[in-house]
Amino acid sequence: MPAIQLGTVRRGNGTWFDDDDEHEQLKTRPSSPEPRYLTASGSSSDGTTSPLLGSFKSQNNYPDASRRKRLDGESGLLRSARLSGLRCLRWRFCPTRPASILLFLASFALFAVALTLFLIWYLNPDKVVLPWRAYCAVPPDSPKMPAANAIATETVSPAQLLALYNSSAPFAQPNVPLFPPEDFPFDWETLPPTGIFLGVMSIDSATELRMLARTTWASHIRSRHGAFPGDGGRSTSRTIVRFIIGQPRPEWKEQIRLEQELYQDIEILPITENMNSGKTHAYYSWAAENAWVPPHIPESDPQKFPPYVFDYGDATIAPQPLAPHDPRPSTNATRREWVRPDFVFKTDDDAFIMLAELEARLRVELYLSRAQGLLMQPPSDPLTFWGYLVKNKFMAGEIYGLTWRLVRWVATEPKLRSMTHGAEDKQTSKWIRLHPSADHVRWQSEHCWIYDHPRANKVYAHGFLFPSEVKRLREEVTIFMRRVRDAIGLHGRTLTSRTEELETTPTSLDDRTLTNFDTISESGSSSEYPLESETRDTISSTSGLTADSWWTDNHRKWFARTTVSKFGGRYVSPVAGRDDGRDGMKWRVEGLVEGSTVSRLVDFDRVTPLEAYKAREPRHVRYEDRRVGGTIAVHFIKHKSWYLETASAFLAGDEEDEFSPQTPPELS
Structure with missing residues (x-):
């Protein structure tokens, strides 16, 4: 077969032309697009290949099909976010180099910190x-x-x-x-001492804070007796201090058990340790069953004031184990069964309490609350919510207390069990507003x-x-x-x-x-x-x-x-x-x-x-x-040195010679 002249091509109309003549025209023509759904290379099952037909494998026939399916299932919000991100990457100011990216991240971090600090300041109610x-x-x-x-x-x-x-x-x-109120009808010191159960909210690891409380305000004579010459401990003879914790962590269980055995002043609630997730409600529920204080003994009291008669006065229990800081009965007195407290208090372990001062205020308040309760129909036990009222809204969490009737109601009211999460002091105030006799509850505040x-x-x-x-x-x-x-x-x-x-x-x-x-x-x-x-x-x-x-x-x-x-x-x-x-x-x-x-x-x-x-x-x-x-x-x-400063200011000093020539009275 004669060789074909490659330089010459027959036109469609039968004429011939030389490819050199049309070379410039071919260069200016656009190339034909490749088939959209065909691949330019591949092998068929019979081993034949064609650079024009390509391969017809099913998985490659429609490369955009999976992408289209993925986009169809994408929500509008995600699609908008993705497209916005793509536009941002095309933006001329978008950081693309390592240095610009680091600068952007640092600027964003500073903005986030500034915004956080502003929100903390703005949402903080205590700015003035x-x-x-x-x-x-x-x-x-x-x-x-x-x-x-x-x-x-x-x-x-x-x-x-x-x-x-x-x-x-x-x-x-x-x-x-x-204090005392100017219009009080008689000498308030003649009233019987108030029974107070004071629970100090603590955690398993706060051993040092508990020791500071035990050795200072929970036991010191100036805290329990008052300023010189004191009252011999009569006022706080019915005041009991206990530390309240949740279930200790495994690494603290042994130490807490030993501390509890040694000091007899730790009570463990059946809850996971927390502050604003139900611990206060669990504490008052526990106290409604387990809070006891020493009784008032009228015959040993030289003041001879008639004892109060309350509905909870008949509940008694055998004398409880004494902590080192608990009041001791006189040597010639027989230990009597313990009774329910008049007040159950909650305080924090970063608070320093002068017990005689607290008892004095509560002694007067119990008398006034009792007088108000007798005027109710039917007569009621005292209803008092005592603490520091914040902005006319709630009692501050550092220290507040409830009379016994309120404690029993908090522990037994079913609807309060769903109101235990949130700031505990605000939640407690919400509880008291729901009491059936809320209008008769005395919100006694000390500012x-x-x-x-x-x-x-x-x-x-x-x-x-x-x-x-x-x-x-x-x-x-x-x-x-x-x-x-x-x-x-x-x-x-x-x-x-x-x-x-x-x-x-x-x-x-x-x-x-x-x-x-x-x-x-x-x-x-x-x-x-x-x-x-x-x-x-x-x-x-x-x-x-x-x-x-x-x-x-x-x-x-x-x-x-x-x-x-x-x-x-x-x-x-x-x-x-x-x-x-x-x-x-x-x-x-x-x-x-x-x-x-x-x-x-x-x-x-x-x-x-x-x-x-x-x-x-x-x-x-x-x-x-x-x-x-x-x-x-x-x-x-918040610091142990602050705690010691407070103890020194109120309990120590060089006035020990106040007790001369007699020795300081003892708690036991």
């Missing part, structure tokens, strides 16, 4: 320091239950201050103590004598408080509020808005006092201890002051000021750098006492820490020669 001086300048709140839908309000209203501090108001007299540790940097924090300082601040408030009333009455003069003119002038160590400071240091007497009663003239010539407009941020700060705590900043001791000696720790603790000379030391260069410490008030002066009437609880003690 509280006017605690106003809390100590007004009578206790009404025991009426706050409305469930009430708007969170100030504990003390400006109108209340104006009404209380007028020329004829008896409470405006600072010599009238905050002046429950606060956070001075170093806590919280709105509830200020210096350690004693009755003598409260008397001084009430004198200041009396003068200040009368000036406010005068300004309102004049209608042409108002208080200045400048902060510096609203501050009172501390005169405890002013130039006038320094001239006689040696005399004060030697005597240690409070007779020459100047009062913080001088205020600068806060009245200016501007007009417009009314009873509704006088309360400004500056006035709020005036009522919130403290000589110790600095809200929003780190606490710095006034003797920092000068407390390395033997007495340095005493100076540091004294600097945490509200209104003390050491707490104001930073304002006076000519006074040494030793001189300021010697000018402090003796303990009996701080308590105004009363057994009780001061701090009940200090909360938010």
Whole structure:
């Protein structure tokens, strides 16, 4: 067969052309697309292949079929997100290199942290320091239950201050103590002591905190007997302290069992350890069956006050094992069966409780609640919810308690079992609002004598408080509020808005006092201890002051000021750098006492820490020669050193010679 001339091609119409002539035309023509559903290579089952036909394997015939099926099953939201991601990758500013990716991730992390901190700040209800001086300048709140839908309000209203501090108001007299109530019909000390079961919420690993509580406020004579000379332990003879924990973890079971056997003061609930997932409800359910306290023995009580008769008074049990910090009966008294407590309390293990102070308040409250219950039809056992009412909403979780009738109801009411998750203090307040006799429950709140540790940097924090300082601040408030009333009455003069003119002038160590400071240091007497009663003239010539407009941020700060705590900043001791000696720790603790000379030391260069410490008030002066009437609880003690500072301020000191020539009374 003759060779074919490859350079020549026959046209479709029969004519011939040379491919060199048409080369340029062929180059400009678009190439034919490959078959959409055919592959250009492959092998058939018979081994033949064709570069034009390709392979017809079934799995490769439709390569987009699985993709289309996958897209058909994709939700619209996922598809939009995927497409947005693809567009982002095509965006010219999208990071594609390692350096730009790292920069983007770092920027995003900073944004996330900033957003988190902002949300924490925004959602935190405690952003403004509280006017605690106003809390100590007004009578206790009404025991009426706050409305469930009430708007969170100030504990003390400006109108209340104006009404209380007028020329004829008896409470405006600072010599009238905050406790006991002035209108109490007789000597409250003659009432029988109150039975209190105090459960301290703890965890298996908090061994050191439990030991600190056992060796300080749970057993110390000044906590149980009160200030000198005390009452011999009568007041807290029916007060029992126990530590409440959930089921210990496996690695802690042996240690908890040994600790429980040694101290007899740990109660283990049948629940997994938690704080806001039902532990409080489990505790009160347990207490309804297992809480017992020593009985009141009238014949051994010299006061001879008739004992109360309650419905739960007939329930008894054999005397329970005593913990080292439990009250002991007198040597000549026969141990009697234990009875149900009048109050069951819950507190945190970062709280420091003065037991005699707590019992004194509850003794008066039990009498008042009993009197109210007798007026009900039918008569009822006491109904009291006692604690620190926060923003007119709920009792704060650091310490609160229920009378026995409320405890039994909480333990047996079925619908409360579905209300155990969430902030435990808020949940407990919700429970009490659901009580069948909720309108008759007394919500007794104590705002002046429950606060956070001075170093806590919280709105509830200020210096350690004693009755003598409260008397001084009430004198200041009396003068200040009368000036406010005068300004309102004049209608042409108002208080200045400048902060510096609203501050009172501390005169405890002013130039006038320094001239006689040696005399004060030697005597240690409070007779020459100047009062913080001088205020600068806060009245200016501007007009417009009314009873509704006088309360400004500056006035709020005036009522919130403290000589110790600095809200929003780190606490710095006034003797920092000068407390390395033997007495340095005493100076540091004294600097945490509200209104003390050491707490104001930073304002006076000519006074040494030793001189300021010697000018402090003796303990009996701080308590105004009363057994009780001061701090009940200090909360938010987050460090062991803070705990020891609190114990030193309220229990220790160099006033041990108060007991001379007799020895301190013992608990046993």
